[in-house]
Amino acid sequence: MSAASNSTSVAMRGPSRGSTMATTLIAAVLLLIAVAAPFVLYPVFLMKVLCFALFACAFNLLIGFAGLLSFGHAAFFGGAAYVTAHVVKEWGWAPEFGLLAATVVAAGLGLVFGLIAIRRQGIYFAMITLALSQMVFFLALQLPFTHGEDGIQGVPRGTLFGLFDLSQPLTMYYTVLAIFVAGFALIWRTVHSPFGQVLKAIRENEPRAVSLGYRTDRYKLVAFVLSASLAGLAGGTKALVFQLASLTDVTWQMSGEVVLMTLLGGMGTLFGPVVGAGLVVTLESYLASTSLPVPVVIGCIFVVCVLVFRRGIVGELLARLPRRGH
Template identity: 70%
Template sequence: MSDAVHTTKQKAELAQSRKTSTSYAVFLLAGFALLLIAPMFFYPIFLMKLLCFALFACAFNLLLGYTGLLSFGHATFFGGAAYFTAHAVKVWGWTPELGVLLGVAGAAVLGLVMGVVAIRRQGIYFAMITLALSQMFFFFCLQSEFTQGEDGIQQVPRGHLFGLIDLSVSTNMYYFVLAVFVIGMVVIWRFINSPFGMILKSIRENEARATSLGYSVARYKLGAFVMSAALAGLAGGLKSLVFQFATLTDVAWQMSGEVILMTLLGGIGTLIGPIFGAGLVVTLQNYLATSDFPVTIITGVVFMVCVLVFRRGIIGEFYASRFGRMLGFEHRH
């Protein structure tokens, strides 16, 4: 039956979607190849930092871009997981992969708690509740014993992956981080392109209609929130191993703001946009760290330019550009 109704237009659409997936595949393979050889050209710690923040931004975008919820409390999951992982590895002597998994689980639990409270609110109310809860968590971390207050957990050993591979060798650590990053991206991609993801999409398109079809909208949003929190935790746990410390900076509200900035810069609702946003912000921070000029002013200016000139973000604008469309990309939002 389906063959009989294929019109020329539909054939063109089919060809277009094939072109899109080919372009995407080429794009991704090239990116992956670059990341494989990158340690030969760049300082590994910088690259690892970049990958951690890229994953964090993508996790955040899973919520903002695909559910339309603007959380102002994602530092809780990132920083919380950093503490959990650091504690497990340093105090309990867990192997790094188990430590990271604990961070993910902890972030998911925090996400569930915050989500249950906030999920029925919308827009600015949702943002405010998440901000308030994350400030509460910040003070918990400041006061609590296991986080060691102002000092943070220092000198976290990287340990041996599966008890075998020595992660204090920075090349080993880099490829471990890269592997986790790729796994995280695959999880996000699958999540978006799944039966669950379809329902999320329909909720974003028309929430009342989704309700009238019998979907409990709040539960699906909560699912996305917990998934986003868990992946942010993956990034945070990883980061504490890379830098070998977990401090209050990771749970502070500025961190929540930074990840919003990265996502907006890269392109909301694009799978890979936040990677570029994170790359830009982290690079700026790195190169300006040594100059006398305050970094925040530069990132602030960059952010303003982005909002004024290219609202769709770097990747969003690229998809919408003539060149992007020629390659078969299309930005739908």
């Protein structure tokens, strides 16, 4: 999204030494907090946050760093959840293979979506991904293996690598944390690689990137597939955590929710989607115990974010920090 360029200077400061060290420090502190968290907070809630955080980070890789607004990421998230649930429950696969299957299927789906959607840009890209994901929703509603409205219930968590019993909440939590950290590290690496720089160039000015000789469609496609795979990994993990894969995760509302998490936290910032996911999940579990209608509240946050808070929380924080490095 070229409008993200409002905050470009904020979003990514480039790999200057000072900011890299600061980010590493922040990451280390956050990791320590994450390791200690299950002793203070309810582990299932934390795992939900981590799954959505990975999902939002994967989504942010597209919108924040390649400028592509996908309104269909629920297809990868929810579709992959079905895959994990099915292979683990019906075929008795080990959880690690369940997650691998989820990632591979999401990557394949991402490749198909990407090949179709990158033929158009901007608003059309959003509408096409939305329409394609709605197709996945109808497939999930009708195909026999997804069990329609019931979803796939009672998915066994199993034993990871034959060693770790995932039915233990803490073991499951640290597994999810490890998956999240691995996914986040991959995104970090991607963003700071030459490949990531080209993506940013495409986001800022695609015709120019083309004129410099980059095949922008290929870069966009690779970014799309990578984002879809990570969203799939997040979805598969969520299916293991909640032992359930359901239609909720493939709806367009879910696609909208991940947009909100990223927007609220800060598009194009590395930590923004994590913060956004934490806030939205917390808010939803709070609202569930009140009589307030959740979509109305979510919709209001959306409107406020778009109108007055486009940088998001982390984006605003970064904008207020004194400049360092360069």
